[in-house]
Amino acid sequence: MKIDFLKLLNFRNYNHLEITFHPTLNLIYGKNGSGKTNLVEAIAVLALTRSFRLVGDKTLIEDGFEVSKISGEVTLKYKTLFEVILSKEGKKVKINHNKVLKLSDYISKMTIVLFHPDDLRFIKDTPSTRRKTLNISISLVDLSYLRNLSCYNALLKQRNAYLKQSFLNQEKDSCYLSILNEKLVDYGYAIYEKRKEFIEKMNHYLSHIYEKITGIADLNVKYISDYDHLKKEQIIEKMEKNLTRDMTLGKTQLGIHTDDLRFFFQEKDLKDYGSEGQQKNAIIAYKLSELEIFKDYTNQYPIFILDDLFSELDKEKVQNILSLLNQNVQTFITTTDLSYFESLNCYSYKSFFVEDGKIVRENVHERGK
Helix, strand or coil, X not given: CEEEEEEEEEECCEEEEEEECCCCEEEEECCCCCCHHHHHHHHHHHHHCCCCCCCCHHXXXXXXXXXXXXXXXXXXXXXXXEEEEEECCEEEEEECCEEECCHHHHHCCCCEEEECHHHHHHHHCCHXXXXXXXXXXXXXXXXXXHHHHHHHHHHHHHHHHHHHHHHHHCCCCHXXXXXXXXXXXXXXXXXXXXXXXXXXXXXXXXXXHHHHHHCCCCEEEEEECCCCCCCHHHHHHHHHHCHHHHHHHCCCCCCHHHCEEEEEECCEEHHHHCCHHHHHHHHHHHHHHHHHHHHHHHCCCCEEEEXXXXXXXXXXXXXXXXXXXXXXXXXXXXXXXXHHHCCCCCCCEEEEEEECCEEEEEEEECCCC
8 A cells, every 4th residue: 555646735834735755665854843744644634534643623724724635646456546625614535536424434445554752652641542542553454343333332322321310310221221231242342352353463573573673572462351251141240240330430330441451571561660762662663563464454554654753762773663664565754864864775765855834855765876
């Protein structure tokens, strides 16, 4: 999978831009605040229909304008045109000029793996942050997962509302609750099995890639779930035993909505014992592993984006990461310093110098020159 060209209209600080990319490696460089991250953010919005910066769609529209448009031609099995149109009223998405009514039918078509400095929150932050990141990754390679997750969340909301109502009225319909429990566990178990499979695949690659970056192995991710080692009937039984407590609290205590992922390096939890550098290297190893997992699921590599990769990493680690870049993966890297890439004589790539929302210079570097 490769994005051949990108066209932006009134996106962030890009009033108008048309850009053609290199099929292997694209280096986007310039001073801080020039628009480097905005450019790769546009690629992410084209794929995911939303920003990785956790901001609203309206903030993506250039000041003074009502509409922003991102379009790009992507080579899948054949060339496909993707479009995302943002306005004050909402967003529209199109594939080959045809409007796609459901975002879920659009999102899984163009896949990306992204590293951004905010991804350090994946280790440091709450379980909900890790679940959300995991949900996005699996949804990109398995449309049924996204549907099951949507159904689970709707049922969970329905059950929690009924728990609150029952507590206030001091009455409950056991038959209705039994139906809710059974449906919730059915969807939850399907989600659990997909998450478990994904993490098992992750651990197949993770430690080896981490060793390539740091020189030390023994990194793994542990998936923690209420469903672990239980059959559906046992989960339903536990939910029924928890009913009084659930009614008192007004929410469902047991389920895949409490799942967590934890990174362990040499049997120590990186959240509690890892340094900033170890955590960042672990996230980068996780992202590089995702490339291989996506290939396993879809038989093609996703687009890879590394935004502000090199801050707080020593030069040796940077070179180790660059040596792991797969020439079958189209990669985008933002940086303020091109000197990191002086050793990339084995690659052909294209560099873009960004200044004030404009590409003021671009160069193609041929392999070995």
